[in-house]
Amino acid sequence: MRRIATGLLVAMAALFVVARLNAGLHPAWGYVQGFAEAAMVGGLADWFAVTALFRHPLGLPIPHTAIVPRNKDRIGDTLALFLKDNFLIPHVVARRMQRIDVAEAVGRWLTDPVSGAQAGGRMRYGAARLAANMLESLDPERLGGMVRGALSNQLRGLHVAPLLGQALDAAMTERRHMPLIDGIVLWAGRVLEANEHLVRAMVHERAGAVMRWTGLDETLANKIIDGLAKLLADMAADPDHPLRTKAEEGLEKLAHDLQHDAETQAKVERFKNDMLDNPALGDWWQGVWERIRAALLGMARDPDAMMAGRLGEMSRALGETLQSDPRLARTINRFARRAAVGAAADYGDAIVRLVSDTVRGWDAATITLRLENAVGRDLQYIRINGTLVGGSVGLVIHAVEGWL
Incomplete structure (x- = not known):
């Protein structure tokens, strides 16, 4: 999109040159010249405005340019306050949670293997792989000693x-x-x-x-x-x-x-x-822990086999109960709603600080790149629209000038 916007600006410059050279051949070339001239002005103005958001145009330290890098801390604080004031308010969270049937969603995921493989498979496999990697990376004796201690x-x-x-x-x-x-x-x-x-x-x-x-x-x-x-x-x-x-x-x-x-x-x-x-009890517990660890690794490496066994039957039974027992579903949904509201009330400030501190920790180049990648296409459309709108305004001005 940047190349398209820049190419359009170059095309307007070339059109202006052509119209200027042929201005005396026909009155229509005057309209073309007015359109191209105004389009270049509009395109350059919008290029300057878009570039000034993220860096100094042409590297020149013009005042009020490179706005994002110079104000990244204020942007982080503002974003954090926006999240807190509009999303992490307990009554907003409660109203949103009223429309979410947690029990139905969990029950459907537990009882429908096909749906689980499509909707929750990636999450299940990702969590299983993470658990397996953690268990394998930690020192078995040290981990067993920590659990035993x-x-x-x-x-x-x-x-x-x-x-x-x-x-x-x-x-x-x-x-x-x-x-x-x-x-x-x-x-x-x-x-x-x-x-x-x-x-x-x-x-x-x-x-x-x-x-x-x-x-x-x-x-x-x-x-x-x-x-x-x-x-x-x-x-x-x-x-x-x-x-x-x-x-x-x-x-x-x-x-x-x-x-x-x-x-x-x-x-x-x-x-x-x-x-x-007694050391004998410690040795016995170490053997028990190794068997538990081996079983956990087996479950983590093959979550489908785990869900196909007795645990899978229990999970499906629980899912059917969640979908067929309205009172249990209401209890679980109420618990989920209260937990979400409590988390927003208790940890909202911590989440806000996390967002603010994370943005503050980014260097100027990082935040500039991330924001520009997030909204870059729309910004280039601004340049394209500025070029076309500017040309249209120039065409109207030239027409009015000819009538006067």
């Missing part, structure tokens, strides 16, 4: 004992501790059955010579084993067995102590800290 700090600051006590209390209230006691009883029965020889050996060693000679030690060992086996069988069969009641009383006391006894809480805290300081 953050998790350890969170656990160290967490009072575990009251939470355990509340969980145990709730489980006993709902009778969810019964399978635990049943499991302990069954485990004790299997342990006794597998270690009968140890009981017999212990009785044999502690029995006197007379009992061993007469074989009473073997009879006593059988009685002990049978008695313990019968006790465990009775406990397994009778939910109201006295020993089970004693066990429940012990669990109730433990739940109370975990919530209210300082000494018990201190013991739990010491045990927790010892576990966190």
Whole structure:
């Protein structure tokens, strides 16, 4: 467009020369000369005006030229204030968000794979590639150590004992501790059955010579084993067995102590800290983190495979729910609207400062190039229009001059 505008100006200059040389041959050449002369004036004037916006015409330091480079800081501040006063006002954001159905858009994107591939595919693949690059570029051991350290700090600051006590209390209230006691009883029965020889050996060693000679030690060992086996069988069969009641009383006391006894809480805290300081736990967590990292990398490298699995089914189910449940959709849209309004209210000034500081940080050549590229074609149309309009005005003036 710059070449077209400049070429038109050169064409008007050539036309002026031709008309000037042929002025005496016919009166029409006077009109052509008037048109070309005024067109050159209009084209040069608009060339000067357009050029003066971005640089000094012909490199001459004429006052009030190179307007954009000299005023880039003021332009940045004005642009920032324009954004703040016209776009980042909470009620403007709220009115705009009223017309956006976030829940419907998200639900449609989750449930329609074809639409997702066309409308959101680039975003999904871009986000997946960014996540994969970040995971691959970061040092695995250092990243795992950071995650482990953050998790350890969170656990160290967490009072575990009251939470355990509340969980145990709730489980006993709902009778969810019964399978635990049943499991302990069954485990004790299997342990006794597998270690009968140890009981017999212990009785044999502690029995006197007379009992061993007469074989009473073997009879006593059988009685002990049978008695313990019968006790465990009775406990397994009778939910109201006295020993089970004693066990429940012990669990109730433990739940109370975990919530209210300082000494018990201190013991739990010491045990927790010892576990966190144990190198074996760190090694175990490093292995867990590596598996998590490998899974995240696999998901990031192949988002379609991820969406085709169980996660994809869950996403589609969520999308269908978002589209079919008006109350849930209203809740999500209200949340999105409040979040956007809150962001505008809380971070509007920060966004304004970001725009202003970014423009201030640009050098004069950068902002000149970016603005000129943004509006350059329209500016060259101004030059073309100035040339043509100026020529038309010159033609009218010459005609009026001839009539007078």
